Amino acid sequence: MTAGTGRAFRRFILMGCPRSWLVVNARSGSNSDAAYDSLLGALAMRGLSPDRIVEFPAQALPTPTSLRDDGVTRLVVFTGDGSLNAVIATLSGWDGEILVLPGGTMNLMSARLHGQDVACEEILDCISRGAYRPIRPMMARCDAGSALAGLLVGPGTAWAEVREAMRDFDVAGLAQGAGEAIAETTGGSRVRLIEPVIGHKDGYPLIELTPSHRGLQVDGYRPESASDILQQGWAVLRRRFREGPHERLGLLDRVRMENCAGEPLQVLIDGEPATLPSQAEFTVADCPVDLLATSHGF
Secondary structure (H helix, E strand, C coil), X not given: CCHHHHHHHHHHHHHHCCCEEEEECCCCCCCCXXXXXXHHHHHHHCCCCCCEEEECCCXXXXXXXXXXXXXXXXXXXXXXHHHHHHHHHHCCCCCCEEEEEECCCCCHHHXXXXXXXXXXXXXHHHHHCCCCEEECCEEEEECCEEECCCEEECHHHHHHHHHHHHHCCCHHHHHHHHHHHHHHHHHCCCEEEEECCCCCCCCECEEEEEEECXXXXXXXXXXXXXXXXXXXXXXXXXXXXXXXXXXXXXXXXEEEEEECCCCCEEEEECCEEEEECCEEEEEEEECCCEEEECCCCC
């Protein structure tokens, strides 16, 4: 049996009556009580009810061993992009399938897999009738981790803390964080591409890397005026980065960046903060587990 035949055979078995678990995160954007109840009802109506529900982060994420021991062949994930990233990192090498549903604020990875603004019910309809295929999409990779939805580098990532204050309805934290983010965006050490040498030599407050089957799409964000800074900050808050002032720098398989002042690089990996040395390499790599796609977007 070839690898392709084996995968097709496993998909045929899964379409019968797969044993599944569901991962949810109450802090994710779409995980309201009403949305959660609606999801459980939608799963039940299509014969896809999970055998167990994992409430992350209160409960530990499943591991390949725990899923294999329980005979689980499909994991349904109803979270935001950051929690999904943690799920995929934990399940690297697992031979089952992950069904990503839009359970966060922006749901960038769900959009890659199923189309923009496609509701859970529509996705589940496709799954229930077998209108899907398992794929391993490209990820943006660095030493701090891998990103499926996107990776941001530079002092402009400070706006992510403002987003957390918004999510927690922390008005005081929002005001303080916005002021600090503006200061970082305007006065923080910028980042630039050094391999290949592309773009402004004095760098950018924010560089975005978006993975696809074509490689890394590289965009530089360089707000110059006060209105540009606020526009870019608002775009980052909503994770609609390309609504801010930016320029396309390239479509590449590998890039190397540096902090212009020799300081550590601040990065956001699918919305989660991390730190790299002052110089770092970014590449593309295959996702380490199968994800179910219902759209032709790949």
